[in-house]
Amino acid sequence: MRRIDLTSAGFLLLEKRETPMHVGGVNLFTLPDGADEQEFLTALRTQLRDCRDFRKPFGDYVVTGKTGLYWEKDEHIDMDYHVRHSALPSPGRYRELFSLASRLHTTLLDRTRPLWEMHIIEGLQDRQFAVYSKIHHAAIDGVGAMHITQAMCTEEPSAPLGYAPYSQEAYEAYKQERFGGATSTAAPNKRDMRNVLEALKQQYDSGMNLATAMRRFGLAFVGRSGNLAVPWHNVPKTSINTRVSGARRFVAQTFAFERVKNICKSMDATVNDVVLAMCAGALRRYLLSRDELPRHSLKAMAPVSLREEGDVDSSNAVGFITADMATNIYDPEKRLRTIQQSMRAGKDLLRELSPAEAALFMQLTQLPALLTS
Structure with missing residues (x-):
């Protein structure tokens, strides 16, 4: 096993x-x-x-x-x-x-x-x-x-x-x-791990970096960490924020990727930034059509890879950034800029950590959701 x-x-x-x-x-x-x-x-x-x-x-x-x-x-x-x-x-x-x-x-x-x-x-x-x-x-x-x-x-x-x-x-x-046959694994060695705190103490010796990241993450909960967004701060109530059933519906839409790349080039944005902005614009139009666009912006969980180059062994090397979707902003360019700032703040937080530290940070920050489920 x-x-x-x-x-x-x-x-x-x-x-x-x-x-x-x-x-x-x-x-x-x-x-x-x-x-x-x-x-x-x-x-x-x-x-x-x-x-x-x-x-x-x-x-x-x-x-x-x-x-x-x-x-x-x-x-x-x-x-x-x-x-x-x-x-x-x-x-x-x-x-x-x-x-x-x-x-x-x-x-x-x-x-x-x-x-x-x-x-x-x-x-x-x-x-x-x-x-x-x-x-x-x-x-x-x-x-x-x-x-x-x-x-x-x-x-x-x-x-x-x-x-x-x-x-x-x-x-x-x-x-x-x-x-070329050479791979590395991003998963930390957890042979002696009984819980996350023990792993933090015994294996990583990175308390300062992790403590700094956790402090910034905590300040974001009360709106005191700049552009960094978190899942539970100023989340508005809409018809989208509700219990879901197990049913799923699959649909697809085609877009010209050349247009997306042109926007990326002109705005110094990533493809993910532009796709998030497209989703944000669609959400805004939908909520306006129902006369329920909230004053605070919607948030979205955006996955980010923590996988090291050449690592094809790990089952999961993924973290999550909470993106501010800027649905309360009318101007499309300003909306995209706000999304960019939110994503960059989340990436900057992870960039200060090693891959092992980032993986552990994600585990720590996801524990509340896991424990309350």
């Missing part, structure tokens, strides 16, 4: 029917020229189901021990359960695809099995097919998911990889191609 680190365990402990803690993605593909759809998809399904040697933790399920949660190898993994093949009803539009993805994403993953599913979906128009993947956040974060997506794909339609994306073979090949 392998101990599940505190950040990953938090996603398991916080999960309930109303707040599933898995992540999912839909990828669209076009069949190669001349390929028979049924033969191609059958071969793809067989390739995915033939995997036997899994990279960690995709061959493991969660067990509870005396001192925490652990990954345990599944000796009898049922690949027919994890790799599924579905067909859309006619006419096979994106509407039917999104409806199916919504239904698949609503259900919780089975804790008695490895925490992932992959669905091959046929029946789309224009010789397309889709792959919907569903993985528990305890097993993967956003950057890790991108590594897996890149490992499972090839740019040559006539040269398939020949191995499953969750296999050890895919992991080793991708690591060698991308990083």
Whole structure:
């Protein structure tokens, strides 16, 4: 058995029917020229189901021990359960695809099995097919998911990889191609850890940096830390701030990425800044249409990667910044500037810490949410 680190365990402990803690993605593909759809998809399904040697933790399920949660190898993994093949009803539009993805994403993953599913979906128009993947956040974060997506794909339609994306073979090949085989792990060594405070005392010897970060974080709760935002300070009540059910709805919208990049260049902004500003503008228009735009701005949790360069081993190396969405600002440019300032303040706070310190800081600041859930 392998101990599940505190950040990953938090996603398991916080999960309930109303707040599933898995992540999912839909990828669209076009069949190669001349390929028979049924033969191609059958071969793809067989390739995915033939995997036997899994990279960690995709061959493991969660067990509870005396001192925490652990990954345990599944000796009898049922690949027919994890790799599924579905067909859309006619006419096979994106509407039917999104409806199916919504239904698949609503259900919780089975804790008695490895925490992932992959669905091959046929029946789309224009010789397309889709792959919907569903993985528990305890097993993967956003950057890790991108590594897996890149490992499972090839740019040559006539040269398939020949191995499953969750296999050890895919992991080793991708690591060698991308990083020359050398990787580092951002996860701190917790072999002697009974709780976070003991780890802070025995392993990091970084009390001054962490104490400074915690003090600034605490001052933000009472509005005395500049542009740094926190989740529970001046949060307005709207129809959005309410209890949710376990149902999920998947929709998609296409934007010209060249326009986004042009805004980034002219405003010295990141893509994340611009996307947050787009969301903020949409939220503002929606709340105005309902005559309930609040005086205080809405807040949003924005994930940030704490993963070190070359680290493809960690399940989770992620932290969170509370972004001020500036929904109470009319001018779009000023709104974007306010979002930028909020994001930079959060990043500056983490930048002062080492990766290990930043991971521990995130664990400490997330404990209140974990304990009150």
